Amino acid sequence: MPLRRVSPTRRYSLPILPAPFWSSSSMRYSSMFIASLAFLFWSSACCWGEEVGKWVRWEHTFTAANNTPDSADISVLLTSPSGKKIERRAFWDGGNTWKVRFQPNELGTWKFQTSARDNFPGLSDQTGSFQCVKNAGQTVFQQHGPVEVAPNGRYLQHADGTPFFWLADTAWNGALLSDKKDWDTYLSDRQNKHFTAIQLVATQWRTAYQNPEGQVAYEGGDSLKIHPEFFQRLDARIDAVNAHNLLAAPVMLWSLGDPSYTPGKLPTDQATKLAKYIEARYGGNNVLWILAGDENYKPQRVDHWKAIGQAVFGKRQHAPVTLHPQGMHWPFDPFADEDWLDVLIYQSGHGDHSNSLAWIHSGPPSKKWKQAPARPIINAEPPYEDHVAYQSKQPHTAYNIRRAAYWSLLNAPTAGVSYGAHGVWSWETKPNTPLNHGGSGIAKPWHEAMQLPGSTNMGYLAQLMTSIDWWTLQPNNTILKSPSGKQDPAQHVSVSSSAAGDLLVAYLPVGGEVVLDTSLIPAVKKFTWFDPRTGQRTSAKPNKPGVFQAPDNHDWVLVGEAN
Structure with a gap:
């Protein structure tokens, strides 16, 4: 499990930029990226020396x-x-090459020793050491450390206690199909x-049977053959x-689809191997698994996933782990006592009828968060924006996306x-309906959908x-005295x-008036209206104590602060 830290006292400070703050010179951002990437590769390679x-x-x-054999443990x-002991797995990288990856978290001399059940010359009983020194601080992860669960179990933070606000984009196919x-x-x-x-898929799956080079992560079912060149x-x-x-x-084992290309449907022992x-290959990166x-996590599948989770992550230090369920499902009660499960993520899905909307703000997440143990x-x-909604058959708009996002932030501890x-997640290069996703609508090419x-x-x-x-x-x-909660x-x-x-x-999806019991927030002295369409703030003056009228009938966020 991740190390527990003291409560945070700091957060990221993001600049307030004009609307097109990502539209400035792309060359400037490319040069920044090249420098960061070069340092990442250099720092990974520096282990060939001593530091x-x-x-x-x-x-x-x-x-x-x-x-x-590639199955050697x-x-x-x-x-x-x-003197702390941390165990990592080595992984096969083709031919006679095996590697181990790890992020040291203490300055000074680290020592390592390999072991295996059987004697494998060149792999068993290998020893060595390296020096951990101060890093150059070129990424947020070098500055603050890897991401872990905060001590109260409610959110994510860096190793130094800096809160980590999760805002993920979905590019399931992006890493598989894109060029550099x-x-x-x-x-x-x-x-x-x-x-x-960035949410991505780490193997072939139902919307990408192979990468552009024709490579797959693995072949076989009862006797799995892993292909390192895919992962390289x-x-x-x-x-x-x-x-x-x-x-x-990364999604390690996608579970919905035909068994021929769905790693989550491999036999338990082979899914565990993959x-x-x-985990061994990317455990040295900054990840959340x-x-x-x-997956539907029906009773017969729960034991499958418990066995895999315990075998891969149990009783060892690892990055945070979660499970991705199917739409409008809350499958986590049977996993409550699984120590390896650190974060609970859910899929509210792509519907737009009243039941779908109510599920987001008043469904299981709004109630289950009170259960122990606490998890983010x-x-x-x-x-997904521009994805055809299940019921209305109309593409989801930016308004639909904002509404779902703010409801989701406020239905449980944030x-x-x-x-x-739509088009980015499946990484389309021309207008197309994503593979095996009929009914989702014609997706724009990724570079258009990105905007x-x-x-x-x-x-x-x-x-x-x-x-x-x-x-x-x-x-x-x-705190909310009106509206009553019985509305649409x-x-x-x-x-x-x-x-x-x-x-x-407070999030008001259609503007209007709200009446607050301000006695329950005694330290709040200043209120502002935040426009989620423009990022602009304006002062919010009550018409009378606790009564606030939104500027118009669009969606608004009311923020109350101490100063």
Whole structure:
């Protein structure tokens, strides 16, 4: 499990920029990226010498003396300068080459020793050491450390205690199908719009049977054969995500689809083998693991995922782990006691009828967050912008996306939210209906879908949330005296506040009037209206105590602060 830290005292400070803040010279952002990526590669390679930076990936290569089976379980025990023991797995990288990757978190001399059940010459009983030194601080992860769960279990933070606001973009196919130049263009756009994570798929799956080179991650069912060359291509894409100050969120084993291309439907032992390989290969990067994707977690499947989770992550230090369920499902009760499960993400899905809307703001997430143990709760798949809605058969608009995002932020203790653009998630290069997603609508090419207005609105959302102590917010509709909550689900007003009574955030999807019981937020002295379409703020003056009238009938955010 991630190390627990003291409560945070700091947060990111994002500049308030004019509307087209991501439209300035692309060459400037490309040069920044190239410098960061070069440093990332340099710091990974520096382990060939004697030094590696703190919170920078260390990599060591072993050469097997013979053809060691790729299923060999090679363990690498690392001992920190203070004497702490951390176990990592080595992974096969083709031929006789095996590697181990790791991020050291203490300055000083680290030692390592390998072990295996069987004797594998060149791999067993190998020893060595390296020096961990101060890093250059060129990425947010080098400055603040890897991402982990905060001590209270409600949100994510960096290793130094800095809160991490999750704003993920969905590029399930992006790392699989993009070339390096296009991937850089996309990541630069998302970084400049203040996204903090990228959700992607790490193997073939139902919307990409192979990568552009015709490679697949694995072949076989009962006897899995892993193809390192597929992952060697993926390495550069995941490295680029981190170099752009973005957390990578790989789906290890997508679960919905035909067994011939769906790793989540492999036999448990073979699925475990593949997940162990992916964890070993990318555990030295800055990641949050999505163990399963689009699974229904029916009773007969729960044991399957428990066994995999325990085998891959149990009783060892690892990056945060979550499970991705199907739409409007809350499958987590059977997993409550699984220590390896750190974060609860859900999919509110792509519907737009009243039941779909009510599920977001008043469904299971709004109730289950009170159950122990506490875990961050995040809507990782609200409706995708420009995706055809299930009921109305109309494309989801930027307004639909904003509404779902703010409801999702305020239906449980605030931890973050994800976004998706139809055409980006499937990485289309021309107008097309994504593979095996009939009914979702013709998707724009990724470079056009990347500019849909909802992504701009998400940048404003990030600016708002990171300007306040968002990690202190919890749902508190008792503050709301009117409207009563019995209105049309599409007009639901969500309210969250801090326990100290010094912060309030309310989302009004259709403007109008709200009446607040301000005695429940005694430290709040200043109110402002935040326009989620433009990122602009204006003073909010009550008509009479506790009564606020939105500027118009569009959606607005009311923010109350101590000063």
